[in-house]
Amino acid sequence: MNGTIPGKAVADAAIRTEQLSRKFGDFKAVDALTLQVAKGEIFGFLGANGAGKTTAMKMLTGLLRPTSGSASVAGFDVYREPEKIKRHIGYMSQRFSLYEDLSPRENIRFWGGIYGLSKDLLREKSAHLLETLGLESVADSRLSTLPLGWKQKLSFSVALLHEPEIVFLDEPTGGVDPLTRRRFWEMIYATADHGVTVFVTTHYMDEAEYCDRVSIMVDGRVAAIGSPEELKSCSGSASIDDLFVLLARAGTRTE
Amino acid sequence: MRRFMGFVRKEFYHIFRDRRTAAILFGMPVVQLLLFGFAIRNEISEVKLGILDRSHDPVTREITDRVLASGTFKAMRNLNSQSEIGAAFASGAMNEAVVFEPGFGARFQREGTGDLQVITDGSDPNVSRIVTGYTATIVREYLREMSPGSIETGVVPVPLLLFNPSLKSVYLFVPGLMALILMLVSALMTSISITREKETGTLEVLLVSSLGPVQIIAGKVVPYMLLSVVNVLTVLVLAFTVFGVPCRGSVVLLVLESLLFIMTALSLGMFISTITASQQAAMMISLGGLLLPTILLSGFIFPVASMPLPLQLISNIIPARWYLVIVRAIMLKGADFSYLWRETMILAFMTAVLVTASVRKFSERLQ
Numbered sequence: 001m002n003g004t005i006p007g008k009a010v011a012d013a014a015i016r017t018e019q020l021s022r023k024f025g026d027f028k029a030v031d032a033l034t035l036q037v038a039k040g041e042i043f044g045f046l047g048a049n050g051a052g053k054t055t056a057m058k059m060l061t062g063l064l065r066p067t068s069g070s071a072s073v074a075g076f077d078v079y080r081e082p083e084k085i086k087r088h089i090g091y092m093s094q095r096f097s098l099y100e101d102l103s104p105r106e107n108i109r110f111w112g113g114i115y116g117l118s119k120d121l122l123r124e125k126s127a128h129l130l131e132t133l134g135l136e137s138v139a140d141s142r143l144s145t146l147p148l149g150w151k152q153k154l155s156f157s158v159a160l161l162h163e164p165e166i167v168f169l170d171e172p173t174g175g176v177d178p179l180t181r182r183r184f185w186e187m188i189y190a191t192a193d194h195g196v197t198v199f200v201t202t203h204y205m206d207e208a209e210y211c212d213r214v215s216i217m218v219d220g221r222v223a224a225i226g227s228p229e230e231l232k233s234c235s236g237s238a239s240i241d242d243l244f245v246l247l248a249r250a251g252t253r254t255e
Numbered sequence: 256m257r258r259f260m261g262f263v264r265k266e267f268y269h270i271f272r273d274r275r276t277a278a279i280l281f282g283m284p285v286v287q288l289l290l291f292g293f294a295i296r297n298e299i300s301e302v303k304l305g306i307l308d309r310s311h312d313p314v315t316r317e318i319t320d321r322v323l324a325s326g327t328f329k330a331m332r333n334l335n336s337q338s339e340i341g342a343a344f345a346s347g348a349m350n351e352a353v354v355f356e357p358g359f360g361a362r363f364q365r366e367g368t369g370d371l372q373v374i375t376d377g378s379d380p381n382v383s384r385i386v387t388g389y390t391a392t393i394v395r396e397y398l399r400e401m402s403p404g405s406i407e408t409g410v411v412p413v414p415l416l417l418f419n420p421s422l423k424s425v426y427l428f429v430p431g432l433m434a435l436i437l438m439l440v441s442a443l444m445t446s447i448s449i450t451r452e453k454e455t456g457t458l459e460v461l462l463v464s465s466l467g468p469v470q471i472i473a474g475k476v477v478p479y480m481l482l483s484v485v486n487v488l489t490v491l492v493l494a495f496t497v498f499g500v501p502c503r504g505s506v507v508l509l510v511l512e513s514l515l516f517i518m519t520a521l522s523l524g525m526f527i528s529t530i531t532a533s534q535q536a537a538m539m540i541s542l543g544g545l546l547l548p549t550i551l552l553s554g555f556i557f558p559v560a561s562m563p564l565p566l567q568l569i570s571n572i573i574p575a576r577w578y579l580v581i582v583r584a585i586m587l588k589g590a591d592f593s594y595l596w597r598e599t600m601i602l603a604f605m606t607a608v609l610v611t612a613s614v615r616k617f618s619e620r621l622q
Contacts (some may be wrong), residue, residue: 086465095456101272113261
């Protein structure tokens with residue numbers, strides 16, 4: 001398949017990028033990325049290792065300055081207002097980013113404090129969260145003693161503590177079993193139902209099918225973007241997996 | 256501010272919940288001080304002395320008594336012939352032998368001189384040199400008493416040891432130990448704790464959380480700074496009470512200079528963490544790049560002046576070298592700031608360079 005399927009024009013965009021690029025020396029890590037993500041949408045951000053996903057994600061979370069192009073996240077400009085962006089987004093990394101030597105309750109307290117939640121609000125939220133996640137009985141055990149699936153749920157909930165408009169999930173389901181992954185996606189759906197935009201990267205192509213829309217990056221450029229159904233019918237592929245392999249093979253960069 | 260306090264509290268959780276960290280932080284200073292103070296000593300005592308007296312007169316007996324009375328020497332046995340000496344050294348039964356020539360006393364009374372040989376075990380050069388010196392001093396003193404006014408050598412140096420007259424090695428070790436402990440606690444622990452957050456991915460999330468790099472670094476630095484101060488005070492109290500090391504200068508100045516050195520070590524730890532990706536790498540660099548030079552090149556054990564020139568030049572960039580000069584001067588010589596501003600400036604300069612380099616590296620990484 002040649003060229004790109006352009007992103008749909010979205011009226012009320014949570015994320016909007018225009019020709020967003022980042023160069024490291026002569027290397028174009030991200031090359032003219034243009035996409036829009038609607039509020040409350042689950043957007044799958046796919047690409048092989050080294051395709052530029054991480055760099056793009058860093059620019060969108062305000063950690064990395066773009067070299068050219070424009071982008072706004074939650075209505076804030078990535079050049080001028082990276083600190084405001086940080087306050088309005090949640091971020092969960094592939095390594096769960098919780099402290100193993102702290103208990104679930106302490107982790108919630110710490111991260112809530114970092115996001116500037118007041119003491120009372122935090123206490124209330126912490127109790128509620130531990131109850132919903134069913135972690136009350138282990139609330140004061142060290143996190144290192146808990147199964148991976150529980151940590152993952154906790155990590156996701158912690159990223160949502162300060163009620164961000166957009167949550168970025170960087171390969172959130174790495175290393176867990178299919179059943180746990182399924183439950184995790186139920187949490188993602190519930191979050192999106194509350195109007196939170198979910199921007200998620202993954203290596204599992206079956207998960208791509210759960211997204212409202214996906215983009216596939218190859219060599220720093222968007223090779224395809226659209227809903228899973230659109231992409232499959234346009235390209236004639238049976239699954240997103242087939243399409244991904246087809247596109248990724250055409251790429252020249254590997255890690 | 257509340258966010259910052261939360262960060263510091265979390266840092267203390269890390270420290271107290273990891274048994275190894277807690278052991279290094281609190282056990283090490285005490286253990287090291289006791290170890291250096293009690294076990295590792297430079298003073299020589301119980302030198303096993305053999306006497307080969309071929310003269311057997313009042314003069315040789317008097318010299319022998321004086322030597323033994325000094326407390327450093329312990330009479331092993333009297334030797335009967337030159338041939339026994341080699342075997343006694345080889346078996347370790349003897350560390351030093353004193354040989355009087357036949358007719359020593361008669362010749363001394365007649366000519367005012369005599370031949371006396373001191374034989375020591377050269378396989379341990381430091382000990383030999385020291386015991387030879389001890390023996391010679393005692394003999395010289397006796398000879399001077401016996402023949403006043405006939406000092407034919409003209410000038411006889413009379414040594415006077417300032418500041419540490421009994422040459423206690425613990426006086427020497429305490430300042431070095433303070434440097435070592437502060438390096439370990441501040442630089443090693445800080446660099447490890449920052450790189451651990453890199454490994455677990457929590458640093459990434461902290462950076463996305465709108466907590467600035469400066470706040471993150473400060474949150475890491477403050478707990479270790481507090482602990483370092485506690486450690487300095489522990490070592491000082493132990494040094495004063497258990498080992499009787501004096502502090503002749505201002506304790507306040509000593510603590511302030513120590514704070515400066517802690518800052519230098521913390522900035523070193525920060526710098527290490529910005530150039531390494533894993534805890535292991537940070538540990539290797541801290542141990543190999545900081546600990547060994549601090550022990551070997553700072554003047555802690557080996558005097559800087561007796562090092563070959565290239566090593567002397569290297570020792571200049573080791574913060575502990577300057578801190579040692581400061582601590583020794585304050586504790587033992589009672590020096591005030593007017594004598595130490597140069598060393599203080601050097602440490603302050605090093606800190607400034609390291610902080611600048613770390614901040615630059617840190618933001619570079621974010622780009």
